[in-house]
Amino acid sequence: MIEVKDLKKSFGDTEVLKGINASFDKGKTNMIIGASGSGKSVFLKNMLGLFVPDSGNIYYDGVPINEMEDEEKSDLRKNMGMLFQHSALFDSMTVEENVMFPLRMFSKMRKKERLKRAHEMLERVNLEGLNKSMPSEISGGQQKRVALARAVVNYPQYLFCDEPNSGLDPRTATVIDNLIQEITRERDITTVIISHDMNSVMEIGETIVFLKDGLIAWEGTNKEIFKTDNQAVTEFVYSSELFKKVRIAQNEGL
Structure with a gap:
């Protein structure tokens, strides 16, 4: 609250x-x-x-x-998780790397654990199979879902x-x-x-x-x-x- x-x-x-x-x-x-x-x-x-x-x-x-x-x-x-107005994904990172970013910054998870969590969150927002895609390769709505997965991947x-x-x-x-x-x-x-x-x-x-x-x-x-x-x-x-x-x-x- x-x-x-x-x-x-x-x-x-x-x-x-x-x-x-x-x-x-x-x-x-x-x-x-x-x-x-x-x-x-x-x-x-x-x-x-x-x-x-x-x-x-x-x-x-x-x-x-x-x-x-x-x-x-x-x-x-x-x-805190933040979903930005224009998604604000990192262009040089893949979809799964974008989602893992908060875990790299704020958790002590090993890479294998970070990948597992990222995959779980991408599945939750119905983006299975796009893990290795670049932001430029997916639609605006898909980018927004990636941004949402990233915002909640750390269980804020x-x-x-x-x-x-x-x-x-x-x-x-x-x-x-x-x-x-x-x-x-x-x-x-x-x-x-x-x-x-x-x-x-x-x-x-x-x-x-x-x-x-x-x-x-x-x-x-x-x-x-x-x-x-x-x-x-x-x-x-x-x-x-x-x-x-x-x-x-x-x-x-x-």
Whole structure:
């Protein structure tokens, strides 16, 4: 579980996060949504430890990050998995070498053990037979699945996903969403996803935090978001590409 208490972050005179309070549960797909400039990326980077908050704190299973010793912070980073927006695979490494990379960095496994774990994770994301392929030889959706296998190969306690469906067609995006949710539940991971994709919100938004101007304007589930009378949320939801298509289809059917 991750708890965020009164988190504030500014850059110069610009206050980006203005006092965030939120909690993200284990075994659930927790989503952070909001328009561009709402503070989503800065929020994520604070949770990852890439930015230091001006005030407030982030608690990982009850332990505040600003009170951790360097060794504790190092252990925390080993327990984090990251799925990047554009996969961020190493072009010079094969698929299995990409997946093994965190094990080389953060574990004491022998090469045989690393290979076995990598093969298991590639099988889990339905990529058997592509172990020796180069990233340039596989599709964008396959690259994203490799990146997901790499993010969870070390069995992290926390998984962070930055726009995991960026650039993917709807069908492939659904595959990625389902894999993230399944693996989150299987391994009881605290998963936090930044997304602007309303398809993802509908599919796997078990808990949703909506940011607006550096503050949480709404919290709820994918079942509640379409029933809220919060104007900021409804404007965001119904301006999405998904609902533009729905409206077009409805108008064409009239």
